[in-house]
Amino acid sequence: MIGKLKGTVDEVGEDHCILDVHGVGYVAFCPARTLVGLNAGEAAVLHIETYVREDMIRLYGFSSTLEREWFRLLQNVQGVGAKVALSVLSTLAPAELANAVALRDIAMVSRAPGVGRKVAERIVTELKGKAPALAGEAAATIGFAQELGAGVAPAPAADAVSALTNLGYSRDIAASAVAAAMKAAGEDADSAKLIRLGLKELAR
Structure with a gap:
């Protein structure tokens, strides 16, 4: 082997x-x-x-070994073989895939050629518990992304993500920015502060 x-x-x-x-x-x-x-x-x-x-x-x-682990993991999903797994990993980096799974972003996963909505939905549903462990450097923000995807994120943080998406940012980018803002301001920060810090993060 x-x-x-x-x-x-x-x-x-x-x-x-x-x-x-x-x-x-x-x-x-x-x-x-x-x-x-x-x-x-x-x-x-x-x-x-x-x-x-x-x-x-x-x-x-x-x-990377991380990319290889995602290749293995993806094929545990019904309807995903080696060809589809390669297509997903050609389209999304491991951190992007982990974020998409955590946020249940079916549209993001279905961007991969050959991946229809049903298969993308199975990927985000069946792999949701695996995302943090296979997020690489983005692992710190995946837990928050999972809370957003499940609808249990703190209200100020969820409002901040919503505000940033309304400004045209994708949900995964907005979630990463707000996660960084929460780390800097603390989990008790209000939505206005999180939005301000999130925009600073996005301007870097």
Whole structure:
């Protein structure tokens, strides 16, 4: 079982790359976000998920272990196979996906090609408890996003998010800004203060 490959990028295709490891070329299918960071002739490390079947062995490569964990997790959802999981991870970074799941943002998940509304709804419903653990650096804001998604966030914070979305910001961006504002001002801050600090955060 292959878990990681370190070598030189030999070729980058539309949905895969070939990584030369000591003269052996490994074909790894990757999300678009991973492929964008690869250049022929340069050194690279890929975290690998190996699929072994009777008729084939297929390698899937990722830029981080977090991305690989989401790939595994997504396929636990009914109707999501490797192709759909790669499509989701090509469209959303792990932190964005965690936020979308926490906020139950079906529209965000369904932006991925090949992901219809029903599949997106299953993803956000079945994976909602996994988001904080797989949010990476954004883990601190995911708990608040989950409260928003469940409708149990503190009223001032919910009002602040609503105000920022009314100004044209997406719900996940507004939630992240308000979460940062709450961290700076404290959970007892009123909505006006959270809106002001949230806008400061968004202006950075």
